[in-house]
Amino acid sequence: MTTHIAFLRAVNVGGTGKLPMAELKAMAARVGFDNPRTYIASGNLVFESDLTSAEAGKRLEAALEVFAGKPVGVIMRTPEALQAILDANPFADAPGNRCVTLFLDTPPPDDLDATLKHQAGEEVAAGQREIYIHYCEGMAQSKLVIPAAKSGTMRNMNTVAKLVAMARQV
Numbered sequence: 001m002t003t004h005i006a007f008l009r010a011v012n013v014g015g016t017g018k019l020p021m022a023e024l025k026a027m028a029a030r031v032g033f034d035n036p037r038t039y040i041a042s043g044n045l046v047f048e049s050d051l052t053s054a055e056a057g058k059r060l061e062a063a064l065e066v067f068a069g070k071p072v073g074v075i076m077r078t079p080e081a082l083q084a085i086l087d088a089n090p091f092a093d094a095p096g097n098r099c100v101t102l103f104l105d106t107p108p109p110d111d112l113d114a115t116l117k118h119q120a121g122e123e124v125a126a127g128q129r130e131i132y133i134h135y136c137e138g139m140a141q142s143k144l145v146i147p148a149a150k151s152g153t154m155r156n157m158n159t160v161a162k163l164v165a166m167a168r169q170v
Contacts, residue, residue, distance in 0.1 A: 008043030009073035079167035091134035096158035102131040117145040
């Protein structure tokens, strides 16, 4: 059995896409995932399955579409991949709540820096299938626009670390 971590896009953001985490856990169990557990109400799910990450992601997306009446994107990672993201964090000395990972399904664009708009002090670095952002002054005042974010979802490093810990508690 493999441990998987799913990141849902556009869940509980701005009053739209409401999905209670208890419902997400129940949904995961209904589609055959073992030991589903969530962390904070922003669409983070840890579970076990014999399916590949791609298969599990598709199964979860199908169930979410039935629930929401529209597609809900899911980005899958393994605990090992999340640990590698933590280990490669170029802003490891920054507070975990001011450093985020933008999870993507594909590698960031080669011209990432050229695509950024309204950058004012934020530090940005490309990873394998993620983009690291350090919001030096916090996210609330930032006007930074990252076009690649349209197909991804962000979590701060505190959340990433917590999900790695949860995934190890089987």
